[in-house]
Amino acid sequence: MKSEKISDAVVRRLPVYLRFLNELSRREVPTVSSQELGQKLDLNPAQIRKDLAYFGDFGRKGIGYDVSYLIEKIRQILNLDQQINVALIGAGNLGQALSNYNAYLKDNMKIVAVFDASPHKIGTQINNITIQPIDELVDTVRSNNIRIGIITVPDVEAQRVADQLVAAGIGAILNFAPTILKVPSEVRVHAADFTTDLMSLAYYLDAGKEHTEHDAKMAD
Amino acid sequence: MKSEKISDAVVRRLPVYLRFLNELSRREVPTVSSQELGQKLDLNPAQIRKDLAYFGDFGRKGIGYDVSYLIEKIRQILNLDQQINVALIGAGNLGQALSNYNAYLKDNMKIVAVFDASPHKIGTQINNITIQPIDELVDTVRSNNIRIGIITVPDVEAQRVADQLVAAGIGAILNFAPTILKVPSEVRVHAADFTTDLMSLAYYLDAGKEHTEHDAKMAD
């Protein structure tokens, strides 16, 4: 066990490992090598070994990694050995869709509160959770030990919601709004806006279209 | 204009620039410096200048970047000076939520077809688009010049859908299913699974909880 600084790139790969290990576990595969993992996950085996070695010596030379043991360890690393309570702010289409993933959010993550600004949504239920007004956000986050907030409100409201999450002592935010949130450095933010993803994908499309780069302002 | 290889990191920042530039344009701000951009977007100004300089000399020394001109240029770089047709496969909750973003997808990206496997969804409308059976995917993608596919089907079906998109000649895929898709190297895939994001965020939560690392298996 080192105490180097772990990079974000490493942390982002851990859930990917976990997901595949869970599948192996379901199939009752007892051990797996870094080579096998690398092949399935499109990663370099050396990278996988290095990633895991940051946190401990989980493997056995000549054998590989014990699937159940590695699952247990990664869950510990990701704090998923305890229940992590999550709040969802914004009960529009996207928010409702995400709240349905509660079932998928095994591994101890759970959306336990949903907030919305719209008066006619407040009080209604969504997946057995009663939608609360945003005024109640700070109190509810505090009293329910909510550690992560998912922002699915419109663009212009995102920063205000983030401010309230911060005020309530949130640890991390997953932001689906297309805005750069300003938060204190101890609060982790991940951008999850899919329109940005789509636009960057468009860049790679020219393969099929011959890269026609004629000078439009030639006549000058 | 260089012809170096442009890294994915650079390409992913371009839509972020574009988004903020569009806002400046709306506010009728005529020019912007790399310093201002950097401050608003939490990026190093030198990085912004370098990113843009890969594609051309868009700025003016002593002045900064002309907002409208830079918007035009970034849109060209991202192929958004033409309409990019997008298909959505999987009309569940998440798929429906995303299809509502069509309005947001200014900048010339448009979901033009929606597919689903479920017989009782086929034929119904979603945002004025008739849901088609997945059998029709290959033909529709080809005949409508669809370049990007968004996968919102369940886990186990994702690879099959990806195979069909590839067969139809798709250029890029945005994958919301928690699977590593195997596709030929000329097809670009972005993972957009939010459960993975959430799990990696959980890693950063220990700040508040004192990192209690007691050996559970001491008595041995």
Next chain:
DNA sequence: TAGATTGTTAATCGATTAACAATC
């Protein structure tokens, strides 16, 4: 034992940042 595979060091590769001459 022989074969396999880890953990880790060293080498490589790539991305970010600093610094500054050029110039508007």
Next chain:
DNA sequence: TAGATTGTTAATCGATTAACAATC
């Protein structure tokens, strides 16, 4: 002109990959 800001080179920083001794 003086001040501001670009484009770009060089320096730094960080992440990935190769290689291999240790060892199951």
